Amino acid sequence: MSLFSIGLSGLNTAQNALTTVGHNISNAATTGYSRQNTLIASAGAQPGAGGYYGQGSNTTSVVRVYSDFLNSQLRNAQGASAQLSTYSNQISQIDNLLGDQSGGLAPVMQSFFSAVQGVSNTPADPSARQALLNAGQSLAGQMRSVNNYFQQLQQGVNSQLQSSVTQVNAYAQQLAQLNTQITQATAAAGGQPPNDLLDQRDQVASQLTQLIGAKVVVQDGGVYNMTFGSGQALVMGSNAFSLKAVASAADPSSTTIAYTLPNGNSVEMDTSTITGGSIGGMLQYRSQTLNSAQNAIGRLSVTLGQAYNAQQALGVDLTGQTGGNLFKIGSPVAIGNTNNTGSAQVTATISNTANLTTSDYTLSYDGTNYNLVRASDNKTVATAAGAGATFPMTLSADGLNIQVSSAMSANDSFQIQPTRNVAGLMDMAITDPAKIAAAGPLRTTAAATNTGSGTATVTKVTSGFSMPASAITATYNGASYVFTDASGATVTPTSSAPNASGNGTDYTFNGITVTLGGTPKAKDSFTLTPNLAGVSDNTNALAMAKLQTAKTIGGISNFNDAFAQLVNDIGSKAKSISIASTSQDSITTQAQNAQQAVSGVNMDEETVSMMRFQQLYQANARVLQTASTLFDSILGIN
Template sequence: MSLFNIGLSGLNVAQNALTTTGHNFSNAATPGYTRQSTIIASAGGQFTGSGFFGQGSSTVTVQRVYDGFLTGQLRTATSASSELSTFSSQISQIDNLLADQNAGLAPLMQKFFAAVQTVSDTPGDTAARQGMLSAAQALTGQVKASSDYFKQLQDGINTQLTSSVRQVNDYTKQIASLNKQISQLTAASGGQPPNDLLDQRDQAVSELTKLVGAKVVVQDGNTYNVFVGNGQPLVMGSESYDMTAVPSAADPSRITIGYTLPNGNTVQSEDGSVTGGSIGGLLRFRSQSLDQAQNAIGRLSLAIGQVFNNQHKLGIDLNGATGTDLFSLGQPTTYANANNKSNAVATATITNAGSLTTSDYSLKFDGTNYSLTRLSDNTVVATSTSLSGISADGISVSLNGPMSANDSFLIQPTRNAAAGFGTLITDPAKVAAASPARADASTQNTGSGTAKLSGVAQGFTQLSGKITAKYTGAGYTFTDALGNVVTPTSTAASGTGTDYTFSGLTFHFDGTPKAGDTFTLSSNSGATADNGNALALAKLQTAKTINGTSSFNDAYASLVNQVGSDAKSASIASESQDSITTQVTSAQQSVSGVNMDEETVNLLKFQQLYQANAKVIQTASTIIDTLLSIG
């Protein structure tokens, strides 16, 4: 091996190293670029009688300065950051709506019941009655606005999921294509790594993990297989399998994630199986926060509406007519599963708004029994073997025909109920503030007996005429205006007195009457100053009407506190995860990133190496010229 060739080999090595260093410099700001290093080795020695003389150096390969463990950590951290960031930004929108002191429901509920209290104070004041109706309209308007906002968020999630799935498919196709190119170029180059393509593939995987939590399995040393969910493949070698955004089989109003299997079939993902990335954050927000908030507002509207309507119908208005519904109520939503084999239709009705939960329900048939499952805790709350109906938690579900085995229905009692919340009364005179009946003692009574209207049952009938109650010394007899005996529909002892009921109106007689004392029971029509029913309506504000434990304000405050707590926790978790991701990024970049100072040192080192080897060649040339001149 000549000195000239040794110098030339060093010159080539130095040039290759300078090229690699220049490549690092030019890609210092390229996303996903991994610093490259020229691997130099001795060309070996040649045996002579005087020993082995070196033959110079050679470039073995150009390889990435790459740490697979740190890169995997960074993918996981990035996916978690994206999920938490998406969840936090989404739930903050609900938190801002519910906690708003001006646009929230709490101040409007307070204003409404304050207006009801004003009516109870001045029941004959038309302005007070109009104020109550206006407050009711403001309350229902805000409930509807909240419902519309939640519906927009649901639609927005559907749109975002569809868009994100398209991006996922673009990346998986890119990864599969890069797998193929990398395999081909590696084979064609005799095993030399195509570093820039490897960087492009890692960058594509990194972008993919921002969208969805993906697991990467390296096959045969250089091929990436990518899986999501419960092991569903997205990339297998040079083949990619599309993720799909399809209407849910259980609820066609919402988009869910599906997969295209290697055999070409498409299946929907199970709830909770898709996590990580912005897609995981959207799905988590929808199932854990948005659905619950929407259901809670729906339940609140049903509770206020049904409880208030029931009490309002126990009074009479300024025209003497029995009260009617003040609020219109939304209805439960029922969806037949797309895979059902029967044509049965399920219908759900609200039987008791005060017993409602904020959960959805599933009605299933196993071939023998119908079961109603509360999905929030996966508890079977009712079973039946007949089609006559199945009831629990304030709802009743009936069928128009038999279900086939394994058929199912999704029941959403409160999800869209707030959209149907409205006011039905616009005439102030129709506010039923007065009690429907009264009991008046005769001025001729000598005893200390008392009588009053103590209870009104739903569906009562107003008294058509006056009823005279006369104490005989042993009890009361009841006669109408013509002297005919009127028999109470029921009589029952109550405390120290006795209750007598006439067509749903219960009068309580107490005290110590004397024989001959009389009381007149009559309709309260025309009593514009009576506030008996208005007082009962005002008391509903603090009554524990929801599951016997919460008032309307309590239920709303619980929702606000829950959402606020979740939003704060999500924000803290997101900031914490971002910090972790930053640390992992720094660790990965400390190994694989381009360090300008280090590359500058390398540039100078290889420049000097180049110059030194040029001197070797120059020296070899001088020696040859000298030898030739001697010859």
């Protein structure tokens, strides 16, 4: 081996190394770029007189400075960060809506309660009655507005899922193509790694992880396969399997993810298995927060509406008529699965608002039993045997009655949404202030000639009551009361029993209970008069006012408590998710710093390397110059 060859090999080696250093420097700011290193080896030696003499150096390969472990850690951390960040950004919208103390639902509710109190204070005042109608209209309007906002959030989730699925498919196709290109490039270069293509593939894999929490499985030969969910393949070598954003079979208004099988058919996935990435965060936000929050507002509207409607029906208005509904309210919805094969119809009604939850339900038939499952905790809350069942069949749970019209086919199912969109249908049922049933149906008057200390009080009015045809006179005969109508005919109470408090006796007339107590004397009497005008009587309005603090929700919460609990739950969850997101971002930053410490381009190091290889180049050039001088000297010998 001549000195010329040795010097030339050194020049080539130095030039290759300088090229790699220059490539590193030019890509120092390129996202996903891994620093490259030129591997240099001795060209070996050959025997000669006195020993083995070296043959210079060779460039064996250019490789990435890369840690598969650190890159895998970084991908997983980025997927977790994307999930929590998406969840946090979405839940903050609900938190801001419900937490608005100036323009939100809370002040409107309080204005309505104040207006009810105003009617109870001055039942004959037309302005107080009109103020109640106005406040009720504002409350119903705010309920509809909040529900509409929740519907917009639901549509936003659908839209973002569709957009994200399009991105997933594009990245999956790109990664499959890169797998092919890397295999071909490696073969064409005699097994040398195509470093820049490898970096591009890692970057695409990172994007997929941030979108859907996909996992990388390295196949023999370095091919990337990617899976997601419960192991579904997204990329297998050079093949990419597309996802679809489709309308859920259980609820067509909700977009879900469908997986494409190798034969081209699509299968709707169980979205609970999709974790990680922005899609996982979006699905988790919808299932764990958005749906239940919208249901909670619906429960509040239907509970409040039914409570005031029920109390309104126990009074009389200014025309002497029994009160009609104060509010229009929505009803539960039962949605048949689009894959159902039977013809059964399912309807749902609310039997007891106090027992309502904020969960949806699924009614399914497995071929043997009908099962009603609560979605919030996946608990079966009602069941019925299919064999020998009589239809229509009713299953009851959590304040709901679920009626099945006829036998369901095996594996058919229905999703029950008791309160999802009922707030969107809330409105005032009356517009005439005179129709507010502020008065009680019966008035009691003590005779002016009474000498005892007896009392007569209307203590209870039950649903479906009817007022007496005429006034009833209750006369104490020294032992008990005798009841007569305007003509003097005897009237027999529907029922009579000792008062629960022990202070008198309860007499009921067609659903109206009057308690006669105290210590009357013989010939004392009281007149029970049908309230045919309802003027200046606030009996029923007082009962309406008490509904503000009544434990009407779950037997433990009033309307304000229920809304405050919802605000608190959303606020606490939003804060918790925000903290978790910040913490995860810190972990991701640490993982990125660790990865960059190995694979990132350090300009100081590259500068030193450039100077070193520049000197190497110059030194090898001097070797060539020396060889040339020696050769010239030999040629100059005479």
